[in-house]
Amino acid sequence: MEVNLVSIITPCYNSEKYIKETFLSIKAQTYTNWEWIIVDDCSVDKSVELIKSFEDSRIKLFIQSDNQGAAHARNLALNNAKGRFITFIDSDDLWLPNFLETTVNYLISNDEDLVYTSYKRVDEDLNHALDDFIAIDKIDNNRILYNCPIPMLTSIYDRSKIGVIEFPDVDLREDHAMWILLLRKIKYARAIKDSLGVYRMRSNSLSRNKLDIAIKQYNVYKDFLKMNIIKSLYYTFFWGLNGLKKYGKF
Structure with missing residues (x-):
């Protein structure tokens, strides 16, 4: 585990339309001590070709031989992560430039385990879709049962305190199940009210x-x-x- 390195976890499947924008938002981060672990889950478009064209030694690409879903892809990335801090971004979403700096500094200066931020909600073309999702402070292991307010997009946790929590084999609800497991190990998740992520609401997910x-x-x-x-x-x-x-x- 490398001190203060952030491991960014991304599953990728047929994301050629958006993956470069995601990369540029990561590359623009004011906090530069990161590795980006991408697991391609058998894309049939040009996602892999595009990722290989990104000139940055901090990118680590793994290519699965058969399609196994986002949970397996994230777990493969987690098992290859070297960072103290673990965070997630999907292959069509974006971060504001100060996301990593703000959240890492918060975890370190406040001696916290897990923090997440508010985020913007846009359509596929990055136009305003809904009002910002506002992060709720102090989500604990009881509150997380009622729904999952902690997004993959703007969450980051301290692996040196929590360890690595893998995603369970739960069909399409693996993110919620993972947060339930994680919040059994800590008191609560903390919130930063600033909107530091951009969540793309794509038509296939809405329907x-x-x-x-x-x-x-x-x-x-x-x-x-x-x-x-x-x-x-x-x-x-x-x-x-x-x-x-x-x-x-x-």
Whole structure:
């Protein structure tokens, strides 16, 4: 583990349209002690060719021989990470230039374990889509059950304190399941109110079958956390309610 090195984790699948913008936002960071670990999950476009063209020795590219999904890709990256700090960015999202400097300094100066920031919400062409998502301070292992306010995009944690938390094999809800596991090891996640990330709301994610996602979320409670049916339904209800609030539907 290298002192104060940030390991940036990115799964990539058919991201040729956006991956260069993601790279440029990372390269523009005022904090420069980072490595970017990209795992390509069998892209059939020019993603790999583009990534190989990025001239930066801090980039480490792994290419999977078969498509195994984002959770497996992130775990492969985590297992090859050398940094003290772990953070995530998807291959179509962006950071503001001071994201890493602000969050790393916060973790070190406040002796905290995990911090995340607010972020901007834009459409595929980076036009304003919704009001900024505002980070909620002190999310603990009880609050995280009601929904997942901690985004991959603007979260960073201190591996020297927590260790590496892998993503469980939970269909499409692996990020929520991972945060549940992580928050069992620390008191809470801290929040920075500044919007330091840019989340691209793509049409394919917005049109995702909501009932199917709700069922998968229910399975997080029932199968992954081994809750009874009543508890699983209870938390799924509040997960759905909080989701409506998040996207301004309630």
